[in-house]
Amino acid sequence: FMKRASILILLLTISFVGCRPKYSAAKINNTTTPKTQTLTVKDIVSQYRGANTEIQFLNLSDAAIEYTNDTKSYYVSAKMQIIKGKEISISIFPMLGIELFRLKFTPERFYVFDKLNRQYCDNSYQYLSKMLKAEVSYGMIESLLTNNIFSIAPNSNIDDSYVSTQMADKFILASRPDTNMYKHIMEISPSYTLTATSVVQNMSQLIRVDYADFKIIDKTTFPTVIEAKTSLPTDNFRLKINIKKIEINKPFEIGTVNIGRYTKVQCSQII
Numbered sequence: 001f002m003k004r005a006s007i008l009i010l011l012l013t014i015s016f017v018g019c020r021p022k023y024s025a026a027k028i029n030n031t032t033t034p035k036t037q038t039l040t041v042k043d044i045v046s047q048y049r050g051a052n053t054e055i056q057f058l059n060l061s062d063a064a065i066e067y068t069n070d071t072k073s074y075y076v077s078a079k080m081q082i083i084k085g086k087e088i089s090i091s092i093f094p095m096l097g098i099e100l101f102r103l104k105f106t107p108e109r110f111y112v113f114d115k116l117n118r119q120y121c122d123n124s125y126q127y128l129s130k131m132l133k134a135e136v137s138y139g140m141i142e143s144l145l146t147n148n149i150f151s152i153a154p155n156s157n158i159d160d161s162y163v164s165t166q167m168a169d170k171f172i173l174a175s176r177p178d179t180n181m182y183k184h185i186m187e188i189s190p191s192y193t194l195t196a197t198s199v200v201q202n203m204s205q206l207i208r209v210d211y212a213d214f215k216i217i218d219k220t221t222f223p224t225v226i227e228a229k230t231s232l233p234t235d236n237f238r239l240k241i242n243i244k245k246i247e248i249n250k251p252f253e254i255g256t257v258n259i260g261r262y263t264k265v266q267c268s269q270i271i
Helices: 002-010 041-051 125-132 138-145
Strands: 057-069 073-083 087-093 101-105 109-114 119-124 162-166 171-175 182-188 194-201 204-217 220-230 237-248
Touching: 041 162, 041 171, 073 138, 087 138, 101 138, 109 125, 119 125, 204 237
Parallel strands: none
Antiparallel strands: 057 073, 057 237, 073 087, 087 101, 101 109, 109 119, 162 171, 171 182, 182 194, 194 204, 204 220, 220 237
């Protein structure tokens, strides 16, 4: 399970779905575009930034994950904490409330702690990019987990590397295809909420994450339903997370792990 869970996170597939917490519902306009004139990429990004609160702290303190592939299903509990631009910490509790794994992401490196076997590994994002055959960065992971738009192209911004399409019920921002014909697509509602992100190759959708059922959480609009799924030749999956408790932009410190108590191993031994 750990290998698959780690890869899913790095492929931008973490999702929040299932049982609804008791928050105020946010009204997301998904029917008619509010503008009659055609908007540029810069216009859409500017409107999106103005309509959404920047998330500095995200504390998901109680969640249930459901992961399903063609042959198996897994159900585990999880906790996640994010301090923008500094650290992402994800704890996995497969049974009895005991933390068995922790994933830690910093802007420079990622770490995986196997608490059951008292071992850990760390490596660079170049390692992950090579393993996944796709560009992976801290910023991409952080943006996905905080429901934020982002550029998939390294060292570029959305204004310069994406094109826009305006439809009756949404805006679409699409990256220009790279040499392997990969394209990143983001769908934004008329009220400037990110509702879906996907990666396609040669017009075939490879992976898609849908965000829905937005709530007002600590004065911030945030999705409580997201479904991630793939359309691959083999090894397809679906991932859901049932959020039970979440706080936004309430400052906190992330607890540390005493590395001295663990044996360092190669990441291939854990993930």
